[in-house]
Amino acid sequence: MTTTLDQGTNRVSRLGKPFRIIRANLRAYLVMNAIVYGLCLIGMGAGLLFPGLTAARNTTLRQDGTADLVGWLLGNMWLFSLGILVVNILTVGLLKILLxxxxxxxxxIAVYAYWAFNTGVTLAPVNAVAAKTMIPHSLTVLIEFQAYALLMLGAYLLGRSWLRPGSIGARNRRQGYVRGLARIGWLSLPALALFVIGAVYEAFEVIHLVPRLVAG
Structure with a gap:
């Protein structure tokens, strides 16, 4: 009985590890959130002030095949969700933040900041259709960008423990680097859960909610 209780306690403790990391680095976490959401909002503001920026971004998406890929995936919600999940995790989370x-x-952090600004420009409600689209899509942004904020926190903690190993109780930079990677691993768990939720909701709102709002 004691062993079973200990195992259950250990599982709960492991599940709470990412949140303990966040609490221990709350200021950095809030700064990452400010960067993640703030730059997207700044990009949207720039798109509203200079609609040509948004038009240029949309043209780029059409030319690089992104728009065609989205159109092809729209026929199947779950396939579309999987596509969104892969893009969010690999293209943004891994290639732009972690790697x-x-x-x-x-x-x-710098690479993501540039991406967040451009994404905000793309999402700018420059016309009635774009404004209606953002009503349900705002929740998608809230969920998925929170996942990015967690990965950004991990990237920050890795850099800090790498350059200042003493801040994490490491003997040298190599040990600090390894411990920083471990923190990224823990923070990736809630980020992955948010990515899954965000991908499913985004596919649902794009296929079912946005067409009704635009048509209305």
């Missing part, structure tokens, strides 16, 4: 940060400290 650059494992090579150069904090590099992923």
């Amino acid at each position: 650059p940060s494992t090579i150069v400290p904090f590099a992923g």
Whole structure:
């Protein structure tokens, strides 16, 4: 009985690990949220002030095949969800945030900041259709960008423990780097859950909610 209770306690403790990391680094977490959401809002503001920026971004999406791929996936909600999930995790989470940060400290934060601004420009409600689309899509942004904020926090903690190993109780930079990677691993768990929820909801709102709002 004691062993079973201990195992259950250990599982609960592991599940709470990401939230303990967040609480221990609350200021950095809030800064990452400000970057994640703030730059997207700034990008949307820039798109509203200069509609040509949004038009140029949409043209780029059509030319690089992104719009055609989305159109092809729209016929199946679950396939569309999977496509969104893969893009969010691999293209943004891994290639733009985590991978650059494992090579150069904090590099992923800068790369993501540029992406967030451009995404805001793309999402700018420059006309009635875009404004209606953002009504349900705002929840998608809230969920998925929170996942990015968690990965950004991980990238920050990796860079800090790498450059200042003493801040995490490590003996040297190599040990600090490894411990920083471990923190990214823990923070990736809730981020993955948010990515899944966001992908399913985004597919649902794009296929079922947006057409009704636009038609109305």
